Amino acid sequence: MPRVLVRTTGCQMNVHDSEKIENLLLHRGWSRASALEQADLLVINTCSIREKAEHHLYSELGLLREWKAAGAGRVLAVGGCVAQQEGDALLRRFPHLDFVFGTHSLRWVPAMADAARGGSRAARVEQTRSLDRFDWPERHPDFPDATPGRASLTVMEGCDMFCSFCIVPRTRGREISRPADGILAEARALVAGGACELTLLGQTVNAYGRHDRRRRESGRTGGGDPGAAMTIGFADLLHDLARIPGLRRIRYTSPHPSFFDTALVRAHAEIEALCPHVHLPVQSGSDAVLAHMRRRYTRRDFLASVEALRAARPELVLTTDLIVGFPGETDRDFCETLSLVREVGFVDSFSFKYSPRPGTPAAELSDSPAPELAQERLEELQALQREQTLTYHRSRIGQRTEVLVSGPSRRGGLQLSGRDPAHRVVNFEAPNGVVVAPGSLQAVDVVEASPHSLIGSLAGPHRLPTTQIVGGRVRTGRSLP
Numbered sequence: 001m002p003r004v005l006v007r008t009t010g011c012q013m014n015v016h017d018s019e020k021i022e023n024l025l026l027h028r029g030w031s032r033a034s035a036l037e038q039a040d041l042l043v044i045n046t047c048s049i050r051e052k053a054e055h056h057l058y059s060e061l062g063l064l065r066e067w068k069a070a071g072a073g074r075v076l077a078v079g080g081c082v083a084q085q086e087g088d089a090l091l092r093r094f095p096h097l098d099f100v101f102g103t104h105s106l107r108w109v110p111a112m113a114d115a116a117r118g119g120s121r122a123a124r125v126e127q128t129r130s131l132d133r134f135d136w137p138e139r140h141p142d143f144p145d146a147t148p149g150r151a152s153l154t155v156m157e158g159c160d161m162f163c164s165f166c167i168v169p170r171t172r173g174r175e176i177s178r179p180a181d182g183i184l185a186e187a188r189a190l191v192a193g194g195a196c197e198l199t200l201l202g203q204t205v206n207a208y209g210r211h212d213r214r215r216r217e218s219g220r221t222g223g224g225d226p227g228a229a230m231t232i233g234f235a236d237l238l239h240d241l242a243r244i245p246g247l248r249r250i251r252y253t254s255p256h257p258s259f260f261d262t263a264l265v266r267a268h269a270e271i272e273a274l275c276p277h278v279h280l281p282v283q284s285g286s287d288a289v290l291a292h293m294r295r296r297y298t299r300r301d302f303l304a305s306v307e308a309l310r311a312a313r314p315e316l317v318l319t320t321d322l323i324v325g326f327p328g329e330t331d332r333d334f335c336e337t338l339s340l341v342r343e344v345g346f347v348d349s350f351s352f353k354y355s356p357r358p359g360t361p362a363a364e365l366s367d368s369p370a371p372e373l374a375q376e377r378l379e380e381l382q383a384l385q386r387e388q389t390l391t392y393h394r395s396r397i398g399q400r401t402e403v404l405v406s407g408p409s410r411r412g413g414l415q416l417s418g419r420d421p422a423h424r425v426v427n428f429e430a431p432n433g434v435v436v437a438p439g440s441l442q443a444v445d446v447v448e449a450s451p452h453s454l455i456g457s458l459a460g461p462h463r464l465p466t467t468q469i470v471g472g473r474v475r476t477g478r479s480l481p
């Protein structure tokens with residue numbers, strides 16, 4: 001049985017695409033390799049959102065020349081956003097690379113791998129508007145559960161927002177939403193398979209179905225996308241998912257600030273299973289920079305969405321993405337970003353120095369702050385964020401929370417780790433004799449706070465075994481009483 005290893009960089013969408021590729025290969029008779037040396041096929045699923053990730057890929061490919069030469073019949077493949085962008089230029093640049101597949105060509109990987117084993121080299125990067133991209137075989141029995149109890153599910157792909165700095169609309173293609181019945185069927189299957197938390201994925205996930213709705217409203221459903229009549233509003237989708245028995249938590253990522261309509265805001269008040277956490281990328285606090293970024297909202301619009309969400313769900317935790325050093329960003333613009341971070345009270349953020357991506361309008365702009373200044377700004381922003389994260393974590397001391405256990409903690413020892421509804425990492429110890437199964441929901445009392453996590457102990461009245469080992473298999477009560 002040939003063995004495959006998949007390496008992934010980038011966003012949750014890429015991670016999920018890698019799962020689809022591996023699952024597809026398992027269904028076609030491949031098995032998983034646990035190390036590079038065992039692999040007959042290495043697939044690198046790439047990200048091109050920042051220059052650094054792309055450069056890293058090129059040096060990795062250089063190093064893999066030796067791996068390829070050391071084993072007859074080894075196959076090397078590159079997929080994802082860099083593959084979509086570069087296509088067969090990658091084959092020309094790296095003669096030891098066997099095949100390249102774009103973001104719309106995942107389903108061709110098994111056939112391309114077979115052809116490569118027969119000696120052919122090819123690139124497939126055509127983009128389609130076919131809904132086939134949402135149809136995947138069920139999870140193969142040998143596919144390990146990397147995140148017990150949790151699963152991701154694609155609801156839309158592509159992006160029509162064309163922010164000036166972003167390559168995604170080119171690498172992922174135009175927005176297309178998946179028919180609701182397929183989403184609900186997959187969600188039911190995932191829950192039946194043991195997931196109690198689902199994360200809905202899409203580049204602008206809360207734009208789900210918007211084009212179809214517009215087409216329906218204008219009576220133009222005939223000639224447009226085949227899915228036009230089959231999507232529903234995003235808030236309706238959340239309500240339908242929340243009715244699935246056993247589904248305890250729903251998340252979605254990444255939303256765009258422009259698509260929080262009344263129904264979605266209300267859903268945060270009405271749907272208990274909808275987690276009180278939204279990762280809401282703002283990118284900058286300055287209206288001038290937001291306009292240059294073509295983000296299509298102002299600081300005021302963003303704050304209005306935040307206020308509405310907080311009114312609907314007062315305990316809501318917000319996290320965000322931020323870019324510093326965008327062309328034209330002045331000290332004043334940067335101070336506005338700092339003040340927005342304070343005003344919203346983001347609990348966490350991913351922040352980066354702007355990196356121009358070839359082919360985007362922002363790459364043509366010339367007045368970027370000096371790299372040292374951008375670095376200083378990044379450090380100042382990250383210091384502020386660290387302070388806010390710790391303050392929030394400290395505010396949680398003394399509270400009881402519910403943790404979806406992922407497994408042993410990175411802190412080592414006997415600690416376990418998981419995430420709570422606010423998406424905070426919680427590390428905790430279970431008393432001697434208590435077996436806590438990954439994938440189970442556990443009540444934990446928060447007793448300490450660190451910059452990166454909450455630290456707790458299994459909640460007092462529940463210090464009883466919640467799982468048993470029977471015949472070598474863990475049997476678990478899904479949740480503590």
Ligand code: SF4
Nearest residue numbers: 159161162163166168
């Ligand atoms: S909304 Fe903007 S940043 Fe997000 S994927 Fe689309 S173009 Fe890129």
